[in-house]
Amino acid sequence: MPLFVYVLGLAVFAQGTSEFMLAGLVPGIAHDLSVSEGAAASLTSAYAVGMIVGAPVMAALGARWPRRRALAGFLAAFVVVHLVGAVTTYYPLLFGTRIAAAISNAGFLAVAMSVATSLVAPERRARATAVLLSGVTLACVVGVPAGALLGDRAGWRSAFLAVAVLCLPALALVFRSAPAGAARRPNVELRREARALRSRAVRLALVLAALVNGATFATFAYLAVIATEVTRLPDGAVPGLLAAFGVGAFLGVNAAGRGDGRLRRGLVLALCALPAGWLMLGVASPHAVALFLVSVVLGGLSFGVGSALVGRVMHVASDAPALNGAFATVALNAGAFLGPLLAGAVTGATGSAQGAPWVSAGLATAALAVLAAARLRGAPEPATRAPGEQPRTSRDVSGAT
Incomplete structure (x- = not known):
């Protein structure tokens, strides 16, 4: 694996810390800015909106x-908006900085996935994607709990400042190690790449990725609230719970990295297990030991399946090398927007964060139903384009699933 792929993974780690650390900062932000916990949790959705809007445009x-x-450029902009977010006392401005940070993150991630997969042979693209996403899961294991601990000890603003500082080594390494060549593409080629969305295989992979990630974030955005209000754990236990979820996520992503972008039996079985897993977390949430154990399992399942589905998008949209990373980013963050939004509606109506895992179970069940319906259609698996082979037209792939 080229060393620069790991450099990109370091940058993704810094950005992933920012994206996910809000799960441990919601109570502090809500108290400091005098907004509801639902409004503070909606900052996760704001980030997702920025990723959805930013990914295709920035790519x-x-x-x-x-x-x-x-x-x-994308990484430098990411640093600047975190500095602004760390000093503001105005909630709408903080909301705006989350969108701006996400747009920068989306641009970086879309380019990074395209660069990483272009540096390796086709059979190693899933592994290169897993290396990048390992940065996200390491953020869950190390960055997010550390951010929650820092926020508890020194306030949530210190966590934003820490993310800005964390990005600086990655920025220096990108300046030093990034390929200097241009990847200029005429407009007509980008329009042709966008036609990959006509493929049923691409659309299926995107829908599955959105639903699975929606299920993940519906609960993850409320995990700190579940721990403190449902399980009655002290605030100091929240970083440990987030780390437990992150350890499972790290293991799941690395297991998914052994795949090849196809809908293998292991991926299907893991997808089948997700609804039951989220239901189990809902039942286990009042019990501390059970909550920790189930969180490890759900971290592995949800991030493992999500990573495998990103690899699936890259596989079936291999004719769109400049935009397939953006496709995957949009799908994941559509789910990251939808999940907390639905969970917020349910928890607001019930008055308990324990409703969030039930939303996750519903979204995971919907993903399973979509996959079952697609399997009944029985369309063939698309082939991967060999290096140097001319891209197929959208008509060539439109019947694949």
Whole structure:
């Protein structure tokens, strides 16, 4: 695996820490800015909105820029908006900085996934994708609990400042190690790549990724609230719970990295287990030991399946090398937006954060139903394009699933 893929993974770790650390900062932000916990948790949805909007636009722009300039520019912008977010006392401005940070993150991630997969052979693309997503799961294991602990000890603003500082080594390494060549593509090629969305295989992978990630974030955004209000754990236990979830996520992503982008039996079985797992977490949430154990399992299942589905998107959309990373980013963050939004509606109506895992179970069940319906159609598995082979037209792939 090229060393620069790991450099990209380091940057994704810093950005993932920012994206997920809000799960441990919701109570502090709500208290400090005098907003509801639902409003504070909606900052997760704000980030998702920025990723959804930013991914296709930034990927299209990044496809025309030298890769070093694109990666460094997106990461530098990410640092600046975190500094602004750390000092604001105005909730709408904090909300806006989350969207701006997400747009920068989306651009970086879309370019990074395209660069990483272009540096390896086709059979190692899933592994390269897993290395990048391992940065996200390491953020869950180390960055998010550390952010929660820092927020508990020094306030949530210190966590935002820490993320900005954490990005600086990654930024220096990107300046030093990123490929300097331009990846300029004419508009007509980007329009052709967008036609990959006509493929049933691509659409199925995107829908599954959105639903699975929606299930993940519906509960993850409320995990700190569940721990303190349902399980009655002290605030100091929240970093440990987030770390437990992150350990499972790290193991799940690395297991998924052994796949090849196809809907293998292991992926299908893991997807089948997700609804039961989220239901189990809902039942276990009042009990501390059970909550920790189930969180490890759910971290592995949810992030493992999510990572495998990202690999699936990259596989079936291999004819769109500049935009397939953006496709996956949009799908994941559509789920990250939908999940907390639905969970917020349910928890607001019931008055208890214990409703969030039930929302996750419903979204995971919907993903399973979509997959079952697609399997009944019985369309063939698309082939992977060999290096140097000319891209197929959308008509060639439109019947694949």
